[in-house]
Amino acid sequence: MTTVNTTDRESIAEISNPLGMEGIEFIEYATSRPQALGQVLETMGFRPIARHRSREVLLYRQGDIHVIVNAHAEGGGATRDENPVIAAIALRVRDAAAAYRRALERGAWAVPVHVEVMELNIPAVHGPGTSRVYFVDRYKEFSIYDVDFVPIPSVEQHPPAVTGLHFFGLVQYIGNDRSEDWTDFYRELFGFTALPADQRFGILPKGRILRSPCPPGATFYLQLIEPEPSVLELENNECFQRVGLGTPDVLATVAELRHRGVSFIESGRIHSEDKGALTQTSLGSVSFELVHHTRD
Amino acid sequence: MNHLQGNVDDFGMDTISLAGPLEAKLKAVREAGFSQIMLSARDIVGHPDGLDAAVRAVRASGLRVTGFQVLRDFEGLSGHLHDYKVDIAKAMLEMCAALGSKILLVCSSTSQHASQDLDVIAKDLRKLAMLAIPLGIKVAYEGLSWGRTINEFTAAWEVVSRADVPNLGIGLDSFHMFATQSSLDDLELLDPEKIFLVQLADFMWQEIRSVEERMSTARHFRVFPGEGVHSQALAELVQRLHALGYRGDYSFEVFNDDYQQIPLPVVARRARRSAQWLGEEVLRRSVPLPNQIRLKQRAAG
Numbered sequence: 073m074t075t076v077n078t079t080d081r082e083s084i085a086e087i088s089n090p091l092g093m094e095g096i097e098f099i100e101y102a103t104s105r106p107q108a109l110g111q112v113l114e115t116m117g118f119r120p121i122a123r124h125r126s127r128e129v130l131l132y133r134q135g136d137i138h139v140i141v142n143a144h145a146e147g148g149g150a151t152r153d154e155n156p157v158i159a160a161i162a163l164r165v166r167d168a169a170a171a172y173r174r175a176l177e178r179g180a181w182a183v184p185v186h187v188e189v190m191e192l193n194i195p196a197v198h199g200p201g202t203s204r205v206y207f208v209d210r211y212k213e214f215s216i217y218d219v220d221f222v223p224i225p226s227v228e229q230h231p232p233a234v235t236g237l238h239f240f241g242l243v244q245y246i247g248n249d250r251s252e253d254w255t256d257f258y259r260e261l262f263g264f265t266a267l268p269a270d271q272r273f274g275i276l277p278k279g280r281i282l283r284s285p286c287p288p289g290a291t292f293y294l295q296l297i298e299p300e301p302s303v304l305e306l307e308n309n310e311c312f313q314r315v316g317l318g319t320p321d322v323l324a325t326v327a328e329l330r331h332r333g334v335s336f337i338e339s340g341r342i343h344s345e346d347k348g349a350l351t352q353t354s355l356g357s358v359s360f361e362l363v364h365h366t367r368d
Numbered sequence: 369m370n371h372l373q374g375n376v377d378d379f380g381m382d383t384i385s386l387a388g389p390l391e392a393k394l395k396a397v398r399e400a401g402f403s404q405i406m407l408s409a410r411d412i413v414g415h416p417d418g419l420d421a422a423v424r425a426v427r428a429s430g431l432r433v434t435g436f437q438v439l440r441d442f443e444g445l446s447g448h449l450h451d452y453k454v455d456i457a458k459a460m461l462e463m464c465a466a467l468g469s470k471i472l473l474v475c476s477s478t479s480q481h482a483s484q485d486l487d488v489i490a491k492d493l494r495k496l497a498m499l500a501i502p503l504g505i506k507v508a509y510e511g512l513s514w515g516r517t518i519n520e521f522t523a524a525w526e527v528v529s530r531a532d533v534p535n536l537g538i539g540l541d542s543f544h545m546f547a548t549q550s551s552l553d554d555l556e557l558l559d560p561e562k563i564f565l566v567q568l569a570d571f572m573w574q575e576i577r578s579v580e581e582r583m584s585t586a587r588h589f590r591v592f593p594g595e596g597v598h599s600q601a602l603a604e605l606v607q608r609l610h611a612l613g614y615r616g617d618y619s620f621e622v623f624n625d626d627y628q629q630i631p632l633p634v635v636a637r638r639a640r641r642s643a644q645w646l647g648e649e650v651l652r653r654s655v656p657l658p659n660q661i662r663l664k665q666r667a668a669g
Contacts, residue, residue, distance in 0.1 A: 179498025181458070198502055247504055252534035257501045260494075260533075310504070 088285055090174065090263045092166025095290035096239050097208040097216070098131075098138035099315055102159035105355065106130060106143035109156050112354045113139055115333045116317075117234030122221035126188045131221050135233025137317070138217075155357035158312035160196070161242065162206035163262070164290075168195055171207040175261045192219050197261070200244055200254070201311040205262075234332075235325040240273075240318035240363045241293035246310050248303075251280045254296050258282050264294065274316070274348030274363040289367055314358075318365030322349055325362055375647030378618055380404035380434045381639045382567075383411050385622040386632050390415055390422055393632065394429040400636035402643070404432040406567075406619040412463055423466045434619045435471035435508065435539075435565050436464040442474055443492040443527075444482030444517070450492070457496055465503040471565055472500060473508050473539050476515030476524060484517040490530035497536035508539030508564035513547040513586070514579050520550050525558055537562035541621055542605055543569045543590060546598055547582045552608055560613035567621035568606070568646075570596030590622045592642035603650045610651060618646070 103109045110120060110130065118132035118139055127144040142159060165171040172195035176182055180197035183204050187193050194216065196204040210216055223229055246254050258264035263285035272281065279297035286292065293316070299309070319325040326336055326344045335352040336344050343349075349362040381402055386393045390411045397405050407426065415422035426433065439460050442453050464472045474496065483489065497507050511524035518524050524538045540563060545552075569590040574597055576582045593602045606618070620639055627635045647653075 177495075179495040179501075181499065181502065200502060250504070253501045253504075256534055257498065260498055310502075 088263065089287070090285070091163070091171040091207075093263065093284055093286045093290075094164040094166075094211075095284075095286050096292055097162040097164045097206070097211055098140050098160075099158060099239075099242075100140040100142055100160035100162070100204075101156045101358075102142045103156035103355075104143065104154060105156070106141050108355055109141050109358065112358055113141070116329065116351075116360060117231075117237060117332070119227065119231040120224060121227055121229050121231070122217055122223045124221055126191065129221075131217055133229075134231050135236075135238060137233065137237065137239050156355055157201075157357065158203065158242070158315070160204040160206055161199070161312070162194070162208045164211050165207050165209055168207040168209040171195075171209075172197070175207075178260050180261050190219070192216055199312070200246070201308065203312055235328050236320050237317045237325065238319075238365075238367055239292055240316040240361075240365050241295060242315060243276075243295045243297060243313045243361065244311070245313045246296050246298055248298055248301075250310070251296050251298060255280060255282060258294060267293075273365065274361060275342060275345060276348070276350065276361065314361055316361040316363050318363050318367070320364070320366045322346055322362050322364050325349075375651065375653060376401065376640070376643045377403045377647075378651065378653055379568075379643035379646060380406060380432075380617060380619045381636065382406040382434075382619050382621050383408050385620065385624060385627050385639065386635055387628045388632060391425050394425060394431060396632035396636040397639075398429055398431055399633065400640040402431070402636075402640070404434045404617060404619075405429075406434040406621070407436050407467060407469065408438070409436065409460060409463060412467065419463070419466070426467050433467050433469040434617045435473050436460070436467060436469040437473040439472060439474040439496075441477045441479045441482065442496060443477050443489045444484070445477075445479070445492070446483070449481060454495075454499075458499060461500055461503055461505055464505055470504065471506050471508050471539075473510060473565060476509070476511045476518035478512065478514060478516050480516065482516065486517075486527055486530060489517065490527045493527060493536055494531040494533050497531065497533040500535055506535045506537060506564050508537055510539035510541055510565075510567075511544060513544035513582055519544075520548050521545060522550065522554050522557065528562065537564035539563075539565040539567065540609075541567040541569070542593075542598075542602055543567075543571065543586055543621065545605070546571075546601060547576050547586070552601075552605060555605075555608050555612055558612065560609070560615075563609070563614050563616060565616065566609060566614065566618050568593045568602060568618050569621045569623075570594065570598050570602060572596050587623050588625045590624055592620055592622055592639050594642050594645045595638070603646075606646060606651050610653070615653075 101109055113132050117134045120130050121133050122131040129144055130141045132139040175197050183196040183198060185193050194206050196206045199205045208216055255266050264282040267281045267283055279295055282294040284292050326349050337350045337352055347364050351360045353359045381397045383393045412422040439457055442457055445453055500507050509524050509528055511518045511521050513519055521540055528536055528538050570593050571585055571590050576585055
């Protein structure tokens, strides 16, 4: 007779979201040109709302989306680069310390922290390239920004999102034949799952899409894109490449952002349509993808 | 690239066969006509001008790095021993990445302190592979013939399969396969895509009677393929791997005390002769020639 292990039955939910992930807390850019990047972010509807207490770091916000612009030369791994890079993402999790320990036990690389007095020690592991993945568990009753940042006076602290923009996902460029490696990496360490090949969003369907284990309403996606087969292998070519923002009405958002000065790519293959749109690249590396998506 | 060079390019030398400083080894290997080299951590950390200078020398040589060796006694440990070995593994992975090597060679544990539970071994290898992913490195796990738990390629394959990570595969070493008289028929069990490295060496005796003799032979008396008494078996191994679909590199893993005290170009020429024998007479992998490309495509279609 087969023994049925009843304890396994209830562990399914636990496995499907092992960190209790509930979305993205912030995206961090590292740049040596924070003002130029700030201008780009402002045309996209973000507003600078707070400054870091000890470093040259600004916090931008619109709706529920937070973007940190880090111009602190030592802190951000890649700030020497002229073009801005996506240096970090922060995941909202149930218990940051537990999430961090679990990731390390499974083979993540710890990022050494250098905090100043009275600053939060936010645990992080290495992501693709020089990037980091932070774990944040204080986003409900109070926020990490209350501790490390000082609000900019007379600035609206909660600017509304432009036309319902919300965080949708990130595109990650990866090396040749690396889709399986990165799929396993995100599955093992964070609980992401790969979507079937026919399930795609927006206007740039290439590569593989991983869904975060977050509950409905907080889900976001990672899109892994390998080089074209004809492209020779380059070293250090893996990075978070761009941010995807969801909107219930892509064309309305495109119209509003154009009005604010954002340019979109309108070529034969890639152009603004109901499904999605892509901004032209600013500062050599910064672009945003719009995706038709409504929050559940 | 001529036809001859194409076939020899599948084979590379290993720095452990040569005496002297890293730069001299790189020069001898390149001048013997090889395009790739297997590096040891010792070559790099022992460089008198430090790690960065060693990395620059390797990159300046123009040689492709076949792989980087060797992480030992990693799997099956617990507590502080495990944490210590993870630190060692991370240092090895960082060197491997700095050298532009895509492969880290890991040998099965000989430690009496290590667990013999295959699931524990698989779990540790999975963690190691996970550490290697952001650096773009594949982990080749090799069963040492005197490994405590994993001592044949079939057992190595079993734990690699249990670990089930895309960047974890096996490394084969002909010496260990012949020493344990593993059946080459078992190669059929392997997925050729998961064979990340094949190391070849011959030796002078017909059979090895004890584990002690196995270890001393492996560490001191190996010779290049074709120089010993197992040429036929080596030829069969290479042909079987080809038939199985293996298209990766072959590296000559030749530990030999005599080769450590003769001039580097002499040793490298012996290796070159071995590569020519294997490339031209045994393996004969097809090299695309201008007037053959169409034929190849038609055959493939």
